[in-house]
Amino acid sequence: MDYKEVYAEWLENPYFDEETKAELRAIEADENEIKERFYMDLEFGTAGLRGIIGAGINRMNIYVVRRATQGLANYIAKVEKQSQGVAIAYDSRHMSPEFAQEAALCLAANGIKAYIFESLRPTPELSFAVRKLGCVAGINITASHNPPEYNGYKVYWEDGAQITPPHDTGIMAEVKAISDWNTVKTMDKAAAESAGLYEVIGAAIDDAYMAELKKQVIHMDAIQAEGKNLKIVYTPLHGTGNIPARRVLKELGFENVYVVPEQELPDGDFPTVSYPNPEAAEAFELGLKLAREIDADLVLATDPDADRLGVRVKDKNGEYHDLTGNMSGCLLANYEIGQRKAVNGSLPEDGALIKTIVTSNLADAIAKGYGVKLIEVLTGFKFIGQQILGFETSGKGTYLFGFEESYGCLIGTHARDKDAIVATMALCEAAAYYKTQGKTLWDAMIEMYEEYGYYKDAIQSVSLKGIEGLQKIQEIMNTLREKPPVEIAGHKVISARDYKKDTITDIATGEVKPTGLPNSNVLYYDLTDDVWLCVRPSGTEPKVKFYYGVKGTSLEDADEKSDIMGKAVLDMVNSML
Numbered sequence: 001m002d003y004k005e006v007y008a009e010w011l012e013n014p015y016f017d018e019e020t021k022a023e024l025r026a027i028e029a030d031e032n033e034i035k036e037r038f039y040m041d042l043e044f045g046t047a048g049l050r051g052i053i054g055a056g057i058n059r060m061n062i063y064v065v066r067r068a069t070q071g072l073a074n075y076i077a078k079v080e081k082q083s084q085g086v087a088i089a090y091d092s093r094h095m096s097p098e099f100a101q102e103a104a105l106c107l108a109a110n111g112i113k114a115y116i117f118e119s120l121r122p123t124p125e126l127s128f129a130v131r132k133l134g135c136v137a138g139i140n141i142t143a144s145h146n147p148p149e150y151n152g153y154k155v156y157w158e159d160g161a162q163i164t165p166p167h168d169t170g171i172m173a174e175v176k177a178i179s180d181w182n183t184v185k186t187m188d189k190a191a192a193e194s195a196g197l198y199e200v201i202g203a204a205i206d207d208a209y210m211a212e213l214k215k216q217v218i219h220m221d222a223i224q225a226e227g228k229n230l231k232i233v234y235t236p237l238h239g240t241g242n243i244p245a246r247r248v249l250k251e252l253g254f255e256n257v258y259v260v261p262e263q264e265l266p267d268g269d270f271p272t273v274s275y276p277n278p279e280a281a282e283a284f285e286l287g288l289k290l291a292r293e294i295d296a297d298l299v300l301a302t303d304p305d306a307d308r309l310g311v312r313v314k315d316k317n318g319e320y321h322d323l324t325g326n327m328s329g330c331l332l333a334n335y336e337i338g339q340r341k342a343v344n345g346s347l348p349e350d351g352a353l354i355k356t357i358v359t360s361n362l363a364d365a366i367a368k369g370y371g372v373k374l375i376e377v378l379t380g381f382k383f384i385g386q387q388i389l390g391f392e393t394s395g396k397g398t399y400l401f402g403f404e405e406s407y408g409c410l411i412g413t414h415a416r417d418k419d420a421i422v423a424t425m426a427l428c429e430a431a432a433y434y435k436t437q438g439k440t441l442w443d444a445m446i447e448m449y450e451e452y453g454y455y456k457d458a459i460q461s462v463s464l465k466g467i468e469g470l471q472k473i474q475e476i477m478n479t480l481r482e483k484p485p486v487e488i489a490g491h492k493v494i495s496a497r498d499y500k501k502d503t504i505t506d507i508a509t510g511e512v513k514p515t516g517l518p519n520s521n522v523l524y525y526d527l528t529d530d531v532w533l534c535v536r537p538s539g540t541e542p543k544v545k546f547y548y549g550v551k552g553t554s555l556e557d558a559d560e561k562s563d564i565m566g567k568a569v570l571d572m573v574n575s576m577l
Helices: 003-012 018-025 031-038 062-078 096-109 123-132 167-176 189-194 203-214 220-226 242-252 281-294 325-344 362-370 382-394 420-436 441-452 466-482 555-576
Strands: 048-052 086-090 114-117 137-141 150-157 198-201 231-235 256-259 298-302 309-314 320-323 351-356 373-377 398-404 408-410 454-463 491-498 503-506 523-527 531-537 543-552
Touching (some): 003 018, 003 031, 048 062, 062 137, 062 167, 086 096, 096 114, 096 137, 096 150, 096 189, 096 198, 123 137, 123 420, 203 420, 220 420, 242 256, 281 309, 281 320, 298 420, 320 325, 320 441, 325 351, 325 420, 325 441, 325 454, 351 362, 362 373, 373 382, 382 398, 441 454, 454 555, 466 531, 466 543, 466 555, 531 555
Parallel strands (some): 086 137, 114 198, 231 298, 351 398
Antiparallel strands (some): 048 150, 309 320, 491 503, 491 523, 531 543
């Protein structure tokens, strides 16, 4: 059927409620809007769903959520794991509680017990709950840091990580196979509860999660010494982090935590920001204002589902510095690995630091400095989770730290997704530790640069919305694949990696070898002078991302080299648009 026929079916089929039909009748004169909503199914990708809330097959609504859940239920039945149940969490976005409820009742109708949180919870706690409860899977209703009109549906497997092969493709196939909406099951909540297939969870999981976080503390002595003196400004950006972040800091002994009042309470409109992303400067405007009023040592911001952490730190002159995800990740990696070595006298022989391919090469230098293995994985924290699972099943490899440039890391293995709550705790601990030595976090950052090199990493994102935008993104990838650059900003390309073709090509010799990583539509170029560039379409937003990194002799030198590289990248993009 073409999009007009699907639109007509939604208006005629008694399966869809009157409210949905009224919304669709209101757009009957808008051909383009009908096409956008019905020209394709909202794609169930390798992590799940993400899209604009509204009626239609290319939108987030209760019917699309039910269908996705039916596909998941069918896959769980196929692998015969129905008895384990599924954990469900949700964030502060519009329709999040409703979508979570629909997912739970669909699972129950399929004879699979749903464990649903009583109220909003962070993504990492859902990851923790899956393993704590022995569930086969987890569902998290969130669109992370997207604008308020979006919501999403993330699927986790029994190891606590977002789904990876073969489960991702298996679940996607089951979802795609559902063509008749009337075959999607649901049931009454009271009936589900009486059948023991619907259980509300909360405090017990919260307490167990908190206990696991506290196990990661290295220097309780430093917290006892300086926790009462350190001034911390925190904002949950209207999301899920407020209660757990404040709880863990309070219970550890951080007495001066100031929450940004305008951003404290959950609000799906995210009224103080255009979109709730701790990577954006606007997310820190209110926090920095409060920080200057109280002379805070650091400012922290978590995104709505509290898996990403943004950071600002104050130097001895009172100036606040923005730490990118690469900077805060490397600062924490250096602290966690370095202090574990200092406390224990040595590190495990099979210890590993894990990063994604678009993450700073400063991580490589840190791993080399400590003599631990550096493992590189594809973009997506699930691949770091996959490595942890591999360590557990093989008995070889010890997880020390893992992070990605997009403001996400994991300390410990209690969860298998990035955890901004444990990162908040660890960064405050590190601040207390360095304070006992008369240093700020910014001092620690500069010391790390002096030891390993002034690496600077940045990103240029090009948004191309709608059907035409998706086509343009594909054209950009095809052009670069067919005619790879030989030089960028005066740096020659040494090797070109194509993760879709599984090839690494040496430009000088023409030698080709495999990447060793799964198939992915990603291109990567190693250049002279420790420069690199990586190009990949976003998996969650209508944009293509250009990541790049340079190495300088000072902050100023690195900044200058990065600016030149960024301009060259934009020039290259503009030539293809």
